[in-house]
Amino acid sequence: MLYAMCFFLFVIGLYCALVKKNMVKIVIGIMIMEYAVDLFLIMLGYRAGGVAPIVGKDEFDAVSGMVKSSFINASVDPLPQALVLTAIVISLGSLSLMISICIRTYEKYGTFDITEIRRLKG
Template sequence: MLYALCFLLFMIGLYCALVKKNMVRIVLGIVIMEYAVNILLIMIGFRIGGEAPILSPPQGLPLKTSLQSVDPLPQALVLTAIVISLGSLALMVSICIRTYQRYGTFDITQIRRLRG
């Protein structure tokens, strides 16, 4: 059920990217999709009652923590994906600013030359 809510969030982003006319709003739809994917990936590795995968000195023994910790592998994947999303967001925003400066609008139906 929680997975389905994440998928609903993804679908809201997809709807926003498909239907809206404003360029910045399409970018916001892509950002919402990134949130949904990140949250879903972290949720798959979650364990009820588990602890964060950071060992502390009195806890010591690493062998015991493999059955008490959450999954560290999706966290490592998502950590890089968040920073990449910021870089791609900067790229998309700069494309939007250039297009606005060239055509004077954010409306993609007004920009004739984008229609192949």
């Protein structure tokens, strides 16, 4: 059910990127798609009643240096979190690139409307 809601959020973003005429709306659609993918990946690693994958002071054996099994059986998946952490920062970089393209286009044509830009181009 929650996975399907994530997918619905993704489809809303895809609709916005495909159908809208405004350039900033297209950028917003791409951002919504990024949020949906991030949420889906984190949900895939969630364990019901789990703890964050950070070892505390009480959760490891001071003699052998190994993590206690109660932590191993309760921790959520750290791998999707690591991948999403890099993806979020990359999304900010690509957002700035897309916004700079939008601003440059507005400087040149005076509008955000992509159909009008196509008409001016000929």
